Amino acid sequence: MKRIPLIPNTVKLLAVAILGVAIYSFHQGLIKSRYSPFFTLDLSDESTFFLGWRITQLKNDPQACIKIFQSPLVKARAVRNRDMKNGCGWTNAFAVSSIGGASIPNVTLSCEQTAALAMWVAHAVQPEAKRLFGAKVTSISHVGGYNCRNIKSGIGRYIEVKSEHSFANALDVTGFRLSNGKRISVYSGWKKKGKQSEFLRNIHASACKYFRVALGPGANQAHRDHFHLDRGWLWSCR
Numbered sequence: 001m002k003r004i005p006l007i008p009n010t011v012k013l014l015a016v017a018i019l020g021v022a023i024y025s026f027h028q029g030l031i032k033s034r035y036s037p038f039f040t041l042d043l044s045d046e047s048t049f050f051l052g053w054r055i056t057q058l059k060n061d062p063q064a065c066i067k068i069f070q071s072p073l074v075k076a077r078a079v080r081n082r083d084m085k086n087g088c089g090w091t092n093a094f095a096v097s098s099i100g101g102a103s104i105p106n107v108t109l110s111c112e113q114t115a116a117l118a119m120w121v122a123h124a125v126q127p128e129a130k131r132l133f134g135a136k137v138t139s140i141s142h143v144g145g146y147n148c149r150n151i152k153s154g155i156g157r158y159i160e161v162k163s164e165h166s167f168a169n170a171l172d173v174t175g176f177r178l179s180n181g182k183r184i185s186v187y188s189g190w191k192k193k194g195k196q197s198e199f200l201r202n203i204h205a206s207a208c209k210y211f212r213v214a215l216g217p218g219a220n221q222a223h224r225d226h227f228h229l230d231r232g233w234l235w236s237c238r
């Protein structure tokens with residue numbers, strides 16, 4: 001029987017290196033939508049096929065963002081880049097006033113964070129509000145998008161690491177208002193028995209499909225009153 005020749009170690013190492021570079025490039029958004037093997041992101045499409053990577057493709061592609069944000073699921077305008085100072089600033093960001101059919105107090109968010117937020121609200125938050133309350137989410141309250149600061153918990157307890165808020169790549173959501181007048185607070189509703197708690201816990205779990213980090217009251221005391229959602233380099237869903 002003829003033996004199959006072994007693949008030289010140098011070829012194996014080269015293949016691993018190429019794969020590593022490809023994964024890193026996708027993770028950092030270095031490959032723009034038009035050069036990607038994945039189909040272009042559509043905010044109205046509920047498909048989660050390689051969703052994280054398709055969102056990341058927008059990171060350094062302002063023209064793709066402007067085109068995608070013509071969707072009725074987003075009301076946002078591009079803003080000038082904020083030069084990095086003290087490790088903080090942003091590129092390819094948008095001033096957002098409405099997301100997924102809900103108004104939101106003017107907040108500046110990165111393109112990929114805006115896209116993730118729009119899809120989460122449209123495909124997870126709104127359907128859950130309709131299912132449990134028979135109403136639509138009309139507004140979202142928050143306590144910050146851009147904020148130049150370090151991470152205060154987790155890895156931030158041991159080394160100084162800039163929060164994704166420092167790059168307009170995170171949002172802290174504190175509550176929701178529904179079309180029937182009901183207000184749902186993350187702080188007061190999380191531990192309540194009933195529909196409010198079910199709503200908050202379900203949409204928090206679903207956020208992990210759209211964001212790399214989704215922290216809520218179950219994570220630690222620092223997040224007892226809000227959902228921290230970001231598209232940074234870490235992964236955590238708690």
